[in-house]
Amino acid sequence: MAEPLRLKAKSASPGIASGPAFLAERPGAAPAPQTAGGYGALEMAIDISIGELERLAEGADPESRDIIDFQIEVLRDPSIAEATGARVEVDENVVFAWVATLDAYIGELETADEEQMRARAVDILDIKNRVLGALAGTPIADFPPGSVFVGKDMEPSRFLAHDWSKGGGIALFSGSTAGHVALLARAKAVPMVVGTGRFSAEDGDPVRVDGDAGAVVLQAGRMLIPPLVPTQAPAGDTQIESVELRTADGVPILISININDPAEIDSLDPATAGVGLMRSEFSIASIADAANEERQLAIYRRVLEQAGEKPVIIRMLDIGGDKPLVGLEDLPALDSGLRGTRLLLARPEIARVQARALLRATAFGGLSVMLPMVTFPDEIDRMREIFREEAEKLGRRSLLHRMPPIGMMVEVPAAALMLDTFGSAAFFSFGTNDLTQYLAATARDDLEADAGKTAPAVLRLIAQAVKLAAGKPVSICGDMAGDPHYLPGLLAAGLRHFSVAPARRPAIRSAITGFNADGTRAAGE
Numbered sequence: 459m460a461e462p463l464r465l466k467a468k469s470a471s472p473g474i475a476s477g478p479a480f481l482a483e484r485p486g487a488a489p490a491p492q493t494a495g496g497y498g499a500l501e502m503a504i505d506i507s508i509g510e511l512e513r514l515a516e517g518a519d520p521e522s523r524d525i526i527d528f529q530i531e532v533l534r535d536p537s538i539a540e541a542t543g544a545r546v547e548v549d550e551n552v553v554f555a556w557v558a559t560l561d562a563y564i565g566e567l568e569t570a571d572e573e574q575m576r577a578r579a580v581d582i583l584d585i586k587n588r589v590l591g592a593l594a595g596t597p598i599a600d601f602p603p604g605s606v607f608v609g610k611d612m613e614p615s616r617f618l619a620h621d622w623s624k625g626g627g628i629a630l631f632s633g634s635t636a637g638h639v640a641l642l643a644r645a646k647a648v649p650m651v652v653g654t655g656r657f658s659a660e661d662g663d664p665v666r667v668d669g670d671a672g673a674v675v676l677q678a679g680r681m682l683i684p685p686l687v688p689t690q691a692p693a694g695d696t697q698i699e700s701v702e703l704r705t706a707d708g709v710p711i712l713i714s715i716n717i718n719d720p721a722e723i724d725s726l727d728p729a730t731a732g733v734g735l736m737r738s739e740f741s742i743a744s745i746a747d748a749a750n751e752e753r754q755l756a757i758y759r760r761v762l763e764q765a766g767e768k769p770v771i772i773r774m775l776d777i778g779g780d781k782p783l784v785g786l787e788d789l790p791a792l793d794s795g796l797r798g799t800r801l802l803l804a805r806p807e808i809a810r811v812q813a814r815a816l817l818r819a820t821a822f823g824g825l826s827v828m829l830p831m832v833t834f835p836d837e838i839d840r841m842r843e844i845f846r847e848e849a850e851k852l853g854r855r856s857l858l859h860r861m862p863p864i865g866m867m868v869e870v871p872a873a874a875l876m877l878d879t880f881g882s883a884a885f886f887s888f889g890t891n892d893l894t895q896y897l898a899a900t901a902r903d904d905l906e907a908d909a910g911k912t913a914p915a916v917l918r919l920i921a922q923a924v925k926l927a928a929g930k931p932v933s934i935c936g937d938m939a940g941d942p943h944y945l946p947g948l949l950a951a952g953l954r955h956f957s958v959a960p961a962r963r964p965a966i967r968s969a970i971t972g973f974n975a976d977g978t979r980a981a982g983e
């Protein structure tokens with residue numbers, strides 16, 4: 459029998475996984491998700507929604523039938539299509555044109571004198587969201603649980619849609635250890651290697667991903683390899699620990715978790731201070747989701763309710779750059795390379811929907827909102843104004859809401875150097891992933907980039923910025939926070955609040971007790 463072939467790769471997420479290969483690049487293996495662009499897509503989504511409603515009507519009682527018939531009538535109403543079409547003609551994205559048209563209709567109904575009319579508002583809200591659901595398109599095809607994903611690269615949405623509880627891993631021909639899928643894999647403790655170079659394997663061939671050593675092992679001739687090992691939480695994660703954590707010299711330290719997917723909130727145990735970063739962009743698969751206030755509200759509500767009393771920081775959509783949003787490709791804002799808060803300000807219709815969902819979500823827990831990729835202080839002021847205007851609109855509709863504290867990521871060097879000028883930010887959180895990239899003039903997806911060489915510059919910048927924070931709450935949520943190697947430097951820079959991927963929490967907790975708050979090693983360590 460042929461010897462197994464061991465290919466050297468770079469570890470992107472530790473652990474070992476074995477399973478049958480799933481080749482992502484077979485022709486037709488990964489159908490492109492349906493995009494939400496163009497008026498034709500809206501017409502199709504309306505047709506799909508009418509079909510769904512007709513099916514629902516079949517088994518419905520007479521009262522429900524009346525409601526469904528009314529909804530179908532509205533969907534077929536040419537004046538709705540015309541109003542949406544007119545908005546598209548003045549260059550509005552079709553998804554937001556649909557939302558604006560229906561919101562205007564809902565607004566009229568909500569303020570009608572007759573109670574019967576007011577009661578219809580919710581029926582229109584329902585069809586607005588049904589059509590948005592249809593516009594969001596079919597999800598990307600999943601692959602069998604327990605298999606090893608083999609391909610050139612992997613989309614974050616595909617990672618998030620997959621059930622990793624049955625084990626499995628990822629081997630990418632190219633990819634990056636700093637890319638977003640690598641970050642998701644580390645958070646969920648899914649073994650992953652990148653940079654294997656192209657190799658040939660067939661679907662179902664046994665493959666082993668060695669995320670510890672950085673290798674992929676191919677068993678030639680379909681020879682059996684040991685059964686797949688379901689990914690396990692690192693030992694210690696299940697032990698009951700106290701929230702109280704101190705350095706060796708007694709300075710209190712907070713550890714929060716970063717979540718990328720609402721389901722990860724389940725790993726918030728009693729020893730965790732809260733959620734220091736929820737990357738909301740990973741819950742939004744397309745522009746249709748970005749336009750769907752109710753869907754976003756449901757996601758944030760779930761996270762906040764699960765967190766209970768603990769604080770939760772939800773970051774607004776960090777889209778653009780290396781985080782595309784399906785359906786947004788054609789918009790002028792993207793051509794200029796905008797990302798994060800600047801993109802949201804350039805496309806305020808996206809920010810306004812999210813602002814409303816966040817304002818309403820405050821009813822369900824201790825929510826703070828964080829703005830991504832902030833560069834200049836006026837960006838915070840402009841976003842705050844959007845929140846204020848949307849809060850006023852919610853107030854007019856008697857919808858429960860509250861203004862959350864609004865803080866910012868510190869991940870653009872210009873912002874870090876000028877932190878004392880961000881008077882209206884309620885708190886700061888260092889994003890070392892982007893800070894490293896922009897300090898070293900390297901690309902985040904550059905496999906060869908040596909983050910270690912840039913670390914001293916990043917640490918020096920953080921230490922300066924912490925002094926400029928003027929006593930406001932400061933934390934760190936970039937990947938550096940979850941690497942014990944950088945802990946002394948981060949402590950010395952003055953950081954006391956670390957937000958890390960759930961899988962990194964035990965390692966950081968145990969490392970902290972070995973250091974003093976100034977970053978020196980504790981006596982006897």
Ligand code: PEP
Binds near residue numbers: 888889890892
């Ligand atoms: C960062 O840049 O460090 C960060 C936390 O944001 P993201 O990784 O989502 O870009």
Ligand code: MG
Binds near residue numbers: 869889891892
């Ligand atoms: Mg970032």
